Amino acid sequence: MPGLTTHEAHGQALVLPGAQPPTPAGVKQQPLREGRPAATARPPGTRAASPPSTRSAVARTVIGAPLFHSGHSGRFVIERVDETSFGGRLRVEGTQISDPGSACAVELGMSEPVALTYLGAPQGMPRYQLAAPICPMVFDVLEGAVLVANHEETCTFSAADCQGRIGGLWGPQAQGLIAQAKDIERRRSREERNLRDKFRSLLKRLSGNEQREAAAEQAGFSSEREMLCRDYADEVSHGFCAERVTSARVTAVEARLAVTPEKKTARP
Numbered sequence: 001m002p003g004l005t006t007h008e009a010h011g012q013a014l015v016l017p018g019a020q021p022p023t024p025a026g027v028k029q030q031p032l033r034e035g036r037p038a039a040t041a042r043p044p045g046t047r048a049a050s051p052p053s054t055r056s057a058v059a060r061t062v063i064g065a066p067l068f069h070s071g072h073s074g075r076f077v078i079e080r081v082d083e084t085s086f087g088g089r090l091r092v093e094g095t096q097i098s099d100p101g102s103a104c105a106v107e108l109g110m111s112e113p114v115a116l117t118y119l120g121a122p123q124g125m126p127r128y129q130l131a132a133p134i135c136p137m138v139f140d141v142l143e144g145a146v147l148v149a150n151h152e153e154t155c156t157f158s159a160a161d162c163q164g165r166i167g168g169l170w171g172p173q174a175q176g177l178i179a180q181a182k183d184i185e186r187r188r189s190r191e192e193r194n195l196r197d198k199f200r201s202l203l204k205r206l207s208g209n210e211q212r213e214a215a216a217e218q219a220g221f222s223s224e225r226e227m228l229c230r231d232y233a234d235e236v237s238h239g240f241c242a243e244r245v246t247s248a249r250v251t252a253v254e255a256r257l258a259v260t261p262e263k264k265t266a267r268p
Contacts, residue, residue: 061143061144062078062141062143062144062145062146063078063079063080063086064077064078064079064080065077065078065144065172067145067146067170067171067172068170068171068172068173068233069093069165069166069168069170070168070169070170070231070232070233070241071169071171071172071173071174071177071232071233071234071235071240071241072173072174072232072233073093074090074091074092074093074105074164074166074170075089075090075091076088076089076090076091076146076170077089077113078116078146079113081113081115085115085116086113086115086116086128087109087112087113087114087115087116088108088109088113088114088116088130089107089108089109089110089113089114090107090108090109090114090130090132090135090137091105091106091107091108092105092106092107092108092135092155092157092162092164092166093105093164094154094162094163094164094165095162095163095164096161096162097156097158097161097162097163098161104160104161104162104164105162105164106135106155106157106160106162106164108130108132108134108135109132114130114131114132115131116128116129116130116131117129117131119138121255122255123140123248123251123252123255124251124252124254124255125140125141125142125248125251125252126140126141127139127140127141128141134155134157135155135157135166137153137155137166139170140248142244142247142248143244143247144171144172144244145169145170145171145172145240145244146169146170146171147168147169147170147244147245147248148166148167148168148169148170149167150167151167151168151227151228152165152167153165153166153167154166154167168228168229168231168232169228169229169232169241169244169245171232171240171241171244172240173233174232174233174234174237174238177234177237177238177240178234178237178238180238180240181237181238181239184238184239184240184243185239185243187243187247188239188242188243188246191243191246191247191250192246194250195246195249195250195253198250198253198254198257199214199218199253201257202214202253202256202257202260203215204262204263205257205260205261205262205263206260207263221249225242225245225246225249228241228245229241229242229245
């Protein structure tokens, strides 16, 4: 089988030893379906961020469901370890460092899942990190998918002579999504309207550089979404990636809106 490593030729990726360290001392794991932002001081006149609207669906749609990078490569499975902690089994597919024309793959957590460390919800969605120093993937949990925000993020496994991209959306394969295309498009249209409304409300609470920076960030959202989703398998046929990324953006804007005080109106 041309282009494959010895391990791949035998139908098995290289599994690195010591890839699943224990949870760091003092770190308390949190259930995915109960992820909440860490408590922080809030400015006067603000309220605590509401939990993401998809939180109740997280356990049902993510735990135990195989997720694939851009819907077609690698494999990521989140498993429940006990009542308060979770682990992940990750397969990263990529190319050899010494020979970029040859494919390779590395698997983490095959003997037992690698611990997931809860990082709060800085964007309104539960955020976790794979506790593997060799590939510390940080991701936000969406409904039916997980998002590694940096599209170009990679993991390099020097001992295995392998590197692969992990950035972007990990979700279902395309076969099961095409039949849902109409529903996905309806949800995306609804979420885009919601995003416009929420963002207008946020802009009214900002001023100066903050307002200009937020407006520039929002203006670039469509192109960033295109970059994130252009490699998702058969995206043009179902639109799943664009819909999930849009939903994540709505949640992030809601989270910022919830902790941004309204402007004080001048008394007559």
